[in-house]
Amino acid sequence: MRAGRRSGRTRLRDRVAASDPGLLRLIAGLRTVGAIALALAVLAPFGVDVSLLVAGAMTAMASTFAIREKQRGAQAVTLALGLPVALVSVTLGALLSSRVVAGDLFFVVLIFCAVYGRRFGDRGTALGLIGFQVYFVSLFVGATVAELPGLCAAVTVAVACSAVVRFGIVPATPAGVLQRLRQAFRARLAQLIQAQTDLLDAGADDIDKALEDVRDGTARLHETALMIQSRLEEGTPDAPTARLVQRRIADAEIAAERLGLLLLSARSAERADTLTLHLPGAPAPSVARLPGPDEATALLRRDLGALRALVLVPPAQARGTALSQLRNRLLGYRDEENLPAATPAVQDVFRGVGEAARAVMGLRIALDGPEDESDDSPATARSREEMDAEDAAIDAEESTPEEEPTGLQRPTTRAAVQVTVGSSLAIVGGELLSAQRWYWAVLACWIVFLNTASTGEILVKGYRRVLGTLFGVVAGIALAGLVGNRTWLAFALVMLFIFAMFYTAPLSYTLMSFFVTAMLGLLYTLLHTYSMSVLLLRVEETALGAACGIVAAALVLPVRTDRRTNELLVTVLERLADVTEGAVDQLSGGPAADLLDRARDLDQALGDLRAATQPLTHPITPLRTRRDTARYVVALLETCAYHARSLAATAELLPAHPSIAADPRLRGAVRRTVRNIGAIAARVADEDARTEAETGPSIASLLQPDAEGTPRYGRITGRVLRHLERLDEAVVGLARPLRVPVTAPRR
Structure with missing residues (x-):
């Protein structure tokens, strides 16, 4: 019974950690x-x-x-x-x-x-x-x-x-916050594995929901990885430790995402596109029961459960040999041990489980310290040797700070001028509405500018502010009548609403505005200035302030949403080319580079772009075609970023990995992809630029054997080629919605 209660507490803790x-x-x-x-x-x-x-x-x-x-x-x-x-x-x-x-x-x-x-x-x-x-x-x-x-x-x-x-x-403390973020990463990784298990068992009617759960789980895991990366510097004792944790987090994220793609491909009648995991609402490919014998499906279901247990079981409960035996069995799939009799696609899923188990083991060592190695199988011992060699090769490098704009081009200066003009309008208009409550218009104008950088973002935030205020007024009217003259009850409700306001702020700005307005209705009750007209005036002043903010953003040093998204898109493309070229150069035998930092910069730039496109993808936007295009472009970029991260993670293993060797032929295979990324970036930056993307033979066909009879490439090079091919396809697919001509190579 004690064990059952402890398990229940652990599950509750994991749910809370994953949700917050x-x-x-x-x-x-x-x-x-x-x-x-x-x-x-x-x-x-x-x-x-x-x-x-x-x-x-x-x-x-x-x-x-x-x-x-x-x-x-x-x-x-x-x-x-x-x-x-x-x-x-x-x-x-x-x-x-x-x-x-x-x-x-x-x-x-x-x-x-x-x-x-x-x-x-x-x-x-x-x-x-x-x-x-x-x-x-x-x-x-x-x-x-x-x-x-x-x-x-x-x-x-x-x-x-x-x-x-x-x-x-x-x-x-920074270390405490980072520790809780690690727990959240584990919890969300376990949730993603559970969603992948549901995808394995989903019938034809449930496949779309199961795929959407996998998409959500993948996005939530990536969000947590970025949160961890942003706090590594403050939460770890030194730079090598920070890079070790960063590497293990990246490995686990990539392995989990790859496992989901392999599972979807195994269930699909045709090759599953990586884009399917990143485009919201994309229909699931036609699926059938997992091919092969039922024993293979049952074994895969059991192994996914074992992988989830490896993620969740804390070190204090990992006593005995049961967990070690699970780990050894899963890691054996990396060395082709005990692969079931099944189709190649299904066997790839088992290999993906082995790679995920290796990433989870590395994550446990990085987060919890060394493990007992007495029960290691030969496959597990090899995995440990690989990770030890990787850890010894970690070297922290400093990044060069980027140049910042000056004068009115500096975002803070421009925002200060815009807010000042908008607030001046709000003061004049607010005093015309009410000589006593005019400051509400100024507050609304101020708030819609917080954490926004374009006219579209301000418009969406102003709309959400007004909508939340309207609902909050209704709640304030009802609560004021219930509270009456009970001062301390009103204060208790005020504190409850303040807690709800801060707890929901990152999730929904509309919901936060609702709690703010409901709280203010109670404060007016406490100050004995409450009336229906006061709350209605609150709505009017909020709408006026939001309108003043939008007018100032549109007319004073405006930053149009198109301009901002184009600037961020160019940044994403430049960093994508930087990561891809750096990874392939290292995989071809070039010098080691700080690929993990480059990949993190790519993820941050993509996150900024995703936030900037929210006005374009908002449900109320009347431009449906533009909304769909924005979603498609962001999904394609997320697909590109996944393959670039995978290339960077593989390249990071190269200097010390005993079973990975550089392949100089890879350098030539990536040139077309990098050229295409540059051509798209140039066209986005300047619509008059005469650039075009180029298609041609597959990336794999560009690798010529060194001599007759020499194998074209090994297993590691083959995986790199698959990422390069998917990346090349995604980049060409990106050219079309961005109106970049695509041509075949000249003979």
Whole structure:
């Protein structure tokens, strides 16, 4: 019974870890609510006015969510600097409360400085947020000079409570966050393997859903891998350790994705395209029961379950020989041991299981330390020797920083000018709507510019803000009637909504806006200023602020969505060519390069492009053809990135791997693909560029034997060629939707 309960707790922990990698959303919500609750607990015994309680709560919230540094020392410095910024902001808010014109002018200058401060990194962004939010708090509670001492005390208490909660009650170290992200990666890897098992068993009616689950699982695993990569520098003791973890995470991700593709190919009547795993809504290929004897299918189902157990079982429970026997059996497939009598496609799936088991073993060693080797089979011992040689060859290299634009071309400067113009319009329009609540329009304008970089992104964010506000008003009306004059019940609901706001923010901006507006309805109840007209005015001011932001983004130094996506697309293509050419050069015998870092740069550029295309792929867009094209292009790029990552991972093994040798013939085979990537990039950057993509013989046919009778290529070179061929096909497929002419080679 104890074992059963422990298993249940483990399953629950894995589900939570997979749904919230690193528990980042949970920590953000708990910290914010904890800071607010502590501030209220400190202020309430002094019998302060409700307006000061609200000011303290909102300042605690602002000073908690504004901090974005990962290192605790940097967080402490930023929070310490945030206190004087907050005190100056609230003081000026109270002093200028009776001077309308001066107050409005200062607010505009403050907004410009807060946004411009983003160029100075996380600290500049945090101090700008604190200054803006605390000034907004002074407007919200109607701060006056007479109340200034109490307000300064409340602000000081709020910042101190934020520090206590951050560093004492809900601490989070970079190493701890990275450890939780590792657990999330394991949990999501296990979920992907389970989805692949369901794909194995899915009937004709369920195949589309099973394939969609595999797509979602693959995307979620990749998202977690990127989160881990972004925190390796702070969360590991040294650069070699960071590169080791990065390599093992990349190996596991690639092996899992390849296993899904092999499984889909084995069930398909024809060769499955890698694009099928990356294009949302793509129909599943025609499938049939797994060919071959039923025994092979049953064995594969059992081996997928064993692979999932290797992923999930923690080191403390990996006692005895059972887990070692599972691992040894699966790793044997890499050496063609015990392959069942089945079709070549099905045998490839078993080999893929062996490669995935090898990647999982490497992941366990990198994350949990050395394992007991007493029960190793010869295949397992060889795998360990390979990984030991790889680990010994790790060498951290520094990357060269990229040049940044200057002047008005710098994104922070341009955004500061845009927000300033939009906020000025919002102030004028907001005061025409209401002389007391005009600041809501400014807040809406400010928020729609946060984390956006193009007019389309601002338009979508403004629409979501208004939609969430409308639903929040309805909830606020209902809650205000239920709460009545029960102050502490209202505060409890406010904290509940704040937690929900931060927990759902990365998932849905509309949902977050709903919780914000519902919370504000309760705050108005606490301040005894609640009425139906106030909440309706909130909707009007929000719509006005969003409209002002959109107008400013469209007319002042505009960055059109097409322009931004084209710039990001060129960046992705350049990094794709860099990774591909570097990997093949190393596989051909060239010098070692920092391929993992290049692959990470490619993934980050692709993530930026994916986010920038959201306005084009949003369900409300009327341009259906354009939406489908954007989705298709991004899916093709994800397919290209997968094959480029696989090439880079194979090339990283070359310097120390005992069974992989360089093949100089590969260098010539990739030239056409790299030329095509460059031609597409040039055409995207300049529509008038006269470039064209070229098709021709298969990549494999370009490899000429060195001498008569010499084998064309071995197993490793064959795998590299398959990736190169799929990459070449995907690049040519990318040329067509981007309107790059495709020609056959001249004779």
